Amino acid sequence: MSDALIVIDVQNDFCPGGALAVAGGDEIVGGINALMADFDTVILTQDWHPAGHSSFASSHDGAAPMSLIEMPYGLQVLWPDHCIQGSEGAAFHKDLRVDGDLIIRKGFNPAIDSYSAFFENDHTTPTGLEGYLRTRRIDRLVMVGLALDFCVNYSAVDAARLGFDVTVRQELTRAIDFDGSLQAALDGMQVAGVAIA
Ligand code: VGL
Numbered sequence: 222m223s224d225a226l227i228v229i230d231v232q233n234d235f236c237p238g239g240a241l242a243v244a245g246g247d248e249i250v251g252g253i254n255a256l257m258a259d260f261d262t263v264i265l266t267q268d269w270h271p272a273g274h275s276s277f278a279s280s281h282d283g284a285a286p287m288s289l290i291e292m293p294y295g296l297q298v299l300w301p302d303h304c305i306q307g308s309e310g311a312a313f314h315k316d317l318r319v320d321g322d323l324i325i326r327k328g329f330n331p332a333i334d335s336y337s338a339f340f341e342n343d344h345t346t347p348t349g350l351e352g353y354l355r356t357r358r359i360d361r362l363v364m365v366g367l368a369l370d371f372c373v374n375y376s377a378v379d380a381a382r383l384g385f386d387v388t389v390r391q392e393l394t395r396a397i398d399f400d401g402s403l404q405a406a407l408d409g410m411q412v413a414g415v416a417i418a
């Protein structure tokens with residue numbers, strides 16, 4: 222059995238100056254690059270939405286960014302347009318090492334958002350990452366990246382539920398921290414059995 226580093230969404234739109242900027246999002250790049258050297262397997266994820274994605278406030282008449290909407294799969298935050306496929310905002314931070322083993326894209330289904338690297342937000346449509354890890358006999362995961370309270374949180378909780386041993390290295394993450402989302406995420410990860418280091 223072995224381990225993998227999963228680097229979540231270190232993309233321009235989540236860094237200062239981006240469309241959905243996370244404060245200090247760019248500060249973690251150097252530390253993540255250094256940590257990659259400790260892992261045989263490095264996996265990067267990339268938020269990858271088509272224009273007009275249903276998670277964008279601009280796709281819903283009169284909806285303000287950061288408001289909530291009821292979707293068929295549950296409550297969804299409506300975000301500013303971000304990480305549109307092929308755009309500069311969707312590109313990885315320019316200093317991030319991208320010579321990992323696998324890049325997994327998510328959020329490309331127009332009707333369902335996908336915070337987690339494992340399942341879309343309906344919690345059932347898989348991305349395929351679980352199969353990749355299991356067939357490569359990887360059972361321990363370390364997660365870093367953006368944003369701690371959304372995509373890192375959802376990925377870590379899903380991985381723990383699937384039976385992986387999961388550690389989030391909090392100093393190599395940054396949070397959006399919107400409406401109590403950071404504390405809720407920390408509590409939820411703890412309940413799910415995720416180690417926060
Ligand atoms: C993310 C909101 C919308 C993230 C992605 O990477 O945490 N957050 N899309």
Ligand code: ZN
Pocket residue numbers: 268269270276303304328
């Ligand atoms: Zn997104």
